[in-house]
Amino acid sequence: QKEVEQDPGPLSVPEGAIVSLNCTYSNSAFQYFMWYRQYSRKGPELLMYTYSSGNKEDGRFTAQVDKSSKYISLFIRDSQPSDSATYLCAMRETQGAQKLVFGQGTRLTINP
Amino acid sequence: DAGVIQSPRHEVTEMGQEVTLRCKPISGHNSLFWYRQTMMRGLELLIYFNNNVPIDDSGMPEDRFSAKMPNASFSTLKIQPSEPRDSAVYFCASSLYFGSYEQYFGPGTRLTVT
Numbered sequence: 001q002k003e004v005e006q007d008p009g010p011l012s013v014p015e016g017a018i019v020s021l022n023c024t025y026s027n028s029a030f031q032y033f034m035w036y037r038q039y040s041r042k043g044p045e046l047l048m049y050t051y052s053s054g055n056k057e058d059g060r061f062t063a064q065v066d067k068s069s070k071y072i073s074l075f076i077r078d079s080q081p082s083d084s085a086t087y088l089c090a091m092r093e094t095q096g097a098q099k100l101v102f103g104q105g106t107r108l109t110i111n112p
Numbered sequence: 113d114a115g116v117i118q119s120p121r122h123e124v125t126e127m128g129q130e131v132t133l134r135c136k137p138i139s140g141h142n143s144l145f146w147y148r149q150t151m152m153r154g155l156e157l158l159i160y161f162n163n164n165v166p167i168d169d170s171g172m173p174e175d176r177f178s179a180k181m182p183n184a185s186f187s188t189l190k191i192q193p194s195e196p197r198d199s200a201v202y203f204c205a206s207s208l209y210f211g212s213y214e215q216y217f218g219p220g221t222r223l224t225v226t
Contacts (some may be wrong), residue, residue: 032213042219043116043203044155050165088155096142099168104154 006103019076023089023103030091038086079110116218124224130192135204145205194225
């Protein structure tokens, strides 16, 4: 079993829809959770960063962490065609830990 | 800043040949990471350096893989000899300091071994 599981999709939704992307993990030591966005033929870029359980909002994006269920989510409101990309969750154990463990990524397409 | 620079962007080589991938991290960043991305396995950390010193190479798949960082502005990942299963996109990333949560990725090198 992989440490981090993420449905690779693909996921296709109409413009304006609310998108929900999810990851589950098995390592209860993970405390820091990130979402990276990767456009086609590009490197990943950090989108959201959260610590422990709870919600964090940034514009149209909301990251949610439920440590009791070992489950994290990224919600995109009012989705735009420019949001079409692969979204990777990532996590690490401690603040000083360098090693990020990534999910496989979910390919998302927003249709105009 | 130009961001993380990787070269070449594409590499096609025959099985058994030596391959060298190059990376220039963002100026002032102290940590550097090499990743490999495939459809099957996703994004995997191969090795990372802090202040030019290799810290953890447990992700390097085999002895055929080696990485160096001779100075703060340059790193190489070498595969010798290359095999078709090494075909992947190889990313270099850097972060400002050890423990920083944000890693800045380069555009990647797409390697095809025939």
